[in-house]
Amino acid sequence: MDSHAFVMHRSALAGVQAVAARSGRAFSRHTHDQFGIGVMRQGEQVSHSGRGQVRAGPGHVITVNPGEVHDGAPVGGERAWQMLYLDPEVVAHAAAELRADGRSYEFEHPAQDRPGLARDVLALYSHATAHAPPLACDALLLRILAQARSPDAARLRNEYLIGxxxxxxxxxxxxxxxxxxxxxxxxxxxxxxxxxxxxxxxxxxxxxxxxxxxxxxxxxxxxxxxxxxxxxxxxxxxxxxxxxxxxxxxxxxxxxxxxxxxxxxxxx
Known part of the structure; x- marks a missing residue:
């Protein structure tokens, strides 16, 4: 990759996009219509999020919820990350399997140091882009969503709406x-x-x-x-x-x- 490169890999999972990126750029505030979960591979970044200002370093799990305003700026040079973007329908279906309300599902925190979760996210990324058997991908996706969800999603969403x-x-x-x-x-x-x-x-x-x-x-x-x-x-x-x-x-x-x-x- 060059100093600013985004590679979108074809994904074997319907409704899931895989993106590998390396950039020294600062991105202005924006939103996505999908859930995003990934891992910082190199470098660090600071970003505005729905939970305020956060910092992510190598190995940290990074997430974003649909409609969440966020940005991102490198710390001390370029950073690299891998990201999976999940259509809301994919998350809603999985949430039903987890006996959760798909409409109120949210990722818990925009930047976390959770090695086990990071390994699972990278494994799913590898499986999705290598066209691994669906059974392996489905199991990983459910495990990731179970680990990453916020137990207070409904309350947080209600507070946002009230505000x-x-x-x-x-x-x-x-x-x-x-x-x-x-x-x-x-x-x-x-x-x-x-x-x-x-x-x-x-x-x-x-x-x-x-x-x-x-x-x-x-x-x-x-x-x-x-x-x-x-x-x-x-x-x-x-x-x-x-x-x-x-x-x-x-x-x-x-x-x-x-x-x-x-x-x-x-x-x-």
Missing amino acids: APDAIRHARALIDDDPAAGLSLADLAAACGLSRYQALRAFARATGLTPHAYQMQRRLLLARSLIRRGYTLADAAAAGGFADQSHMTRLFTRTYGVSPRRYALAAG
């Missing part, structure tokens, strides 16, 4: 329902019943992102979904509300470290 003002939920819903829509701050303020300035501050406080940044994240997530479903890049860009394909490509690559074309090849 988000009703007015901001209306503004978020406007964006979530149609990420490609050409909304203005005045539109969001009207939905909130607040002034534009009040809406801007309240939205950023509740979500960790400005309304525009949040909308861009939702557009990128929509584009990712469309690409996985076989849309051409031009059609995904148009349906996602981007000015053109190059606009989508710039933001996509800056956010995820891989171009939409390479993402499409790995997801196909």
